Amino acid sequence: MNAISYMIVLDFVGKVFKIVHDKQRGALTLVRVFRGELKKGSRLITTRNTSEVVNKLYEPLADEYREISSVPGGDVAICAGLKHTVTGDLLTSTASALKGAQKRLQKILKLPESGAKVEEHSSKDGDTDADATLVNEIFATEPQIPDAVYFCSIEPPSLSTQNAMEAALKQLQREDPSLRVNYDSVTGQTVLGGMGELHMDIVKSRILTEYKIEVDLGPLQIAYKETIEEPAMDSFQVEKEIAGSKQSVSITLELLREHKEPFSLDKSGENAANLNTVRPRMLHVIRKGALSALDRGPRVGGQVVDTQVRLHNITIGRGTADSFVMAAAAQCVQKILTTAGTRLLEPIMALEIVAPSERISAIIADLSRRRATINEVRPKSEQNKLICVNAPLAELSGYSSVLRTITSGTASMTMQPCGFSNMNSNDEVRAIQRAQGFE
Known part of the structure; x- marks a missing residue:
């Protein structure tokens, strides 16, 4: 079976591949219709x-839009009136239709049900692995957006344009999910996260040209992450009187190296009795507070990853507010991170460089000074070779210009994030100095 035959199990399915903002029509959503018919007035999930x-449907004709009543499968339409969709979203007729389609397709392929995704299994004829991969691709309802590798502050020219800037950033986020916008409660700044220097320049340019707001961007900072080296456990106890009500919390948490589950409970005999008395709603409050503390590490303020918070014991005074419990959990995690310390993880980029054969040695020599790992050098054509490299982002600032200089403009390059890597102590010191503005 092919991808088209798989789609018959859904009544309607479409993929949002682009969003543009029109001055007269507002946000316009470009949808590729995979299955079924999209009609004006349709209700989608x-x-x-x-x-x-869907308030209105348009047929794209170059830079003109012609209003139509319906779009058949296999065609592209522009939808007006969609308020919550972002680039990469999957649209279906009903939520139950998507779940039902997945179950029926799994039965056809004789694969086990596993929630949102299907695990790959081997078979004698080798078809099941390919089918499972295809099912996963079809039902990948959320776009896979890599983590931001750069961040910087953004400020409006005056307080009167603050709301206009926030509205512009919301619209840009709908168009480009890789643009991250956060509010830093510590510095009181709006922080942008993106995929590179050019990405940030384009965002600034679009806000200026399309929204007429002369925003200022702060210096670009590399988005380092942090992680713990060894498991660490500590307790935190706090008592205060707020508005005549006594608030008290005593909590014991442990941080562990874990890649999957971010929060767990200690099921040992000595703590099980205590944790069994904690209501599920309160466990949710504790979890929220503890995990919020992992958003900002103690070294450079990077997100703490590959770390699990384990609750061992908690005693909550009568009448203690949920917000007080949440704050106590967050402070306990911060105390452990500060005491035990963290290690920095730096973003690594995968580069593919195509250059003439006579320029390869000069390129490799320059990359070796940038802490790069050369994975492969192979022929690309009669005159050119392809170099596959992994290199730290910190060493690649302005590298495209350097590459053009080395090769006299004869090389081309593509670059994309490929994860995070541990740093040695010397590189960590330089990274911290750079983040603090001392380098």
């Missing part, structure tokens, strides 16, 4: 379980 209504 988005990836985020929100309901959308």
Whole structure:
């Protein structure tokens, strides 16, 4: 069976591949219709379980839009009136249709049900592995967006344009999910996260040209992450009187190296009795507070990853507010991180460089000074070779210009994130100095 035959199990399915903002029509969503017919006035379900209504349908004709009443499968349409969709969303007729389609398809392929994704299994004829991979691709309802590797602050020219800037950033985020916008409660700044220097320049340029706001961007900072080296456990106890009400919490948490589950409970005999008395709602509050503390590490303020918070014991005074418990859990995690310390993880980029054969030695020599790992050098054509490299982002600032200089403009390059890597102590010191503005 092919991908088209798989799609018959859904009544309607479409993929949002682009969003543009029109001055007269507002946000316009470009949808590729995979299955079924999209009609004006249709009610659709988005990836985020929100309901959308297609107010108007347009057929794209170069830079002109012609209003139409319906779009058949296999065609592209422009939808007006969708408020919650973002680039990469999957649209279906109903939420139950998507789940039902997955179950029926798994039965056809004789694969076990496993929630949102299907695990790959081997078979004698080798078809099952390919089928399982295809099912995973079809039902990948959320776009896979890599983590931001750069961040910087963004400020409006005046307080009167603050709301306009925030509205512009929301619209840009709908168009480009790789753009991250956060509010830093410590510095009181709006922080942008993106995929590179050019990405940030384009965002600034679009805000200026399309929204007429002369925003200022702060210096670009590399988005380092942090992680713990060894498991660490500590307790935190706090008592205060707020508005005549006594608030008290005593909590014991442990941080572990773990890649999957971010929060767990200690099921040992000595703590099971205590944790069994904690209500599920309160466990949710504790979890939220503890995990929020992992958003900002003690060294450079990077997100703490590959770390699990384990709750061992907690005693909550009568009448203690949920916000007080949440704050106590967060402070306990911060105390452990500060005491035990963390290690920095730096973003690594995968580069593919195509250059003439006579320029390869000069390129490799320059990359070796940038702490790069040369994975492969192979022929690309009669005159050119392809170099596959992994290199730290910190060493690649302005590298495209350097590459053009080395090769006299004869080389081309592509670069994309490929994860994070541990740093040695010397590189860590330089990274911290750079983040603090001392380098």
